[in-house]
Amino acid sequence: MASDDARFGLLGGTFDPPHDAHLALAEAARASLDLDRIVFVPAGEPWRKASLDVTPAAVRLEMTRSLVEGVSWAEVSAVEVERDGPSYTADTVEVLSRRGGDWWVILGADALADLEHWHDPARIFAYARLAVAARTGTVIEASPALRALVPNVVASIDRVRMAEVDLSSTEVRQRLRVGAQVDDVLPERVRAVIERLGLYR
Template identity: 45%
Template sequence: MKPLRIGLYGGSFDPPHNAHLTLARLARDQLGLDELVLVPAGQPWQKADRAMAPPADRAAMLRAMIDGEPGMRVDECELKRTGPSYTLDTVLELQARPEYRGAGWFLVLGQDQYARLHTWHRWQDLLARVTLAVAGRDGEQPKPSTPVAAVPHQVQALPMPAMPLSSSDVRERIDRGQSIAEVVPPGVARYIDRTHLYRS
């Protein structure tokens, strides 16, 4: 029996948008994953300068984003954990679960995150436990920073189409009263409209 192939895709998802969903689908399909676990960050230590939407709302939006998508699920382990959210802690927690025993793990991230991976908490330990699946824009190959390049690790390129879209773009549109129908999945748009998130 082949070992499971599990992907881990973390982030603030504040809010989740179409580029997030595109990357999730790409990772699931290109990597042949049995499951893609999406993990909304609890307290992202690198984003401490901005107040985020409540954890329950971000988790609910993420579930709305992947509604009907096979092989994807949301895990709230970081939302239940106190203190800063470190990816290594999440990897260790998930890998210790009986249902994932012996699985191969892929950490899905963008080129911008890969370029600064050497600033992450215990990044060398992280590299020893996962294969990095890096989304390179416009077909570009993943480019590590000098410290990361010096450490042997597994990396696989994900050919992400050009999608110049960010959560901050979406929040600005909402704050200006503009439509977000074309930039977020329908379920996410409905949730934001119903809860009045991101309106000043």
């Protein structure tokens, strides 16, 4: 069990593949909110991407573990990969919060704008605050629909200050498919997994 005064960030995602921008977001959240550890949680069955061709969960889990290898403040949880059915953040933060301590779910401002469409978003706030990444000067706003679901939502949001990083897993996959350079966006240890398994060709 964790110390009751430990501070954790939960960074979930498909991680297909995980890349440097994911690490940058985690580091920004850690620095902004004085978090002790960031827990990366690859989605087992990404419910928002059910119709898309997603790399098998076990492979994405391996890549994510490779991403954080040697990063003292980061760890990877297989809780969603090991759970049957769609991966919902509300379920995951409930499980992880049993470790004790205080929890933040790390999001980008774009994800906050869509949060009302997530599965049972109000339940997330029973176990965690939100850590929302936004550029300096950007106003972080909850949608009217989310405020209706969670009346005190604004009081449960903390800003993560970070420079804009224009990088997505989709872009990384496209670069890999055409043989373009990825050394600047993928750590060598993640590239090694991709090359060994022949992914994204």
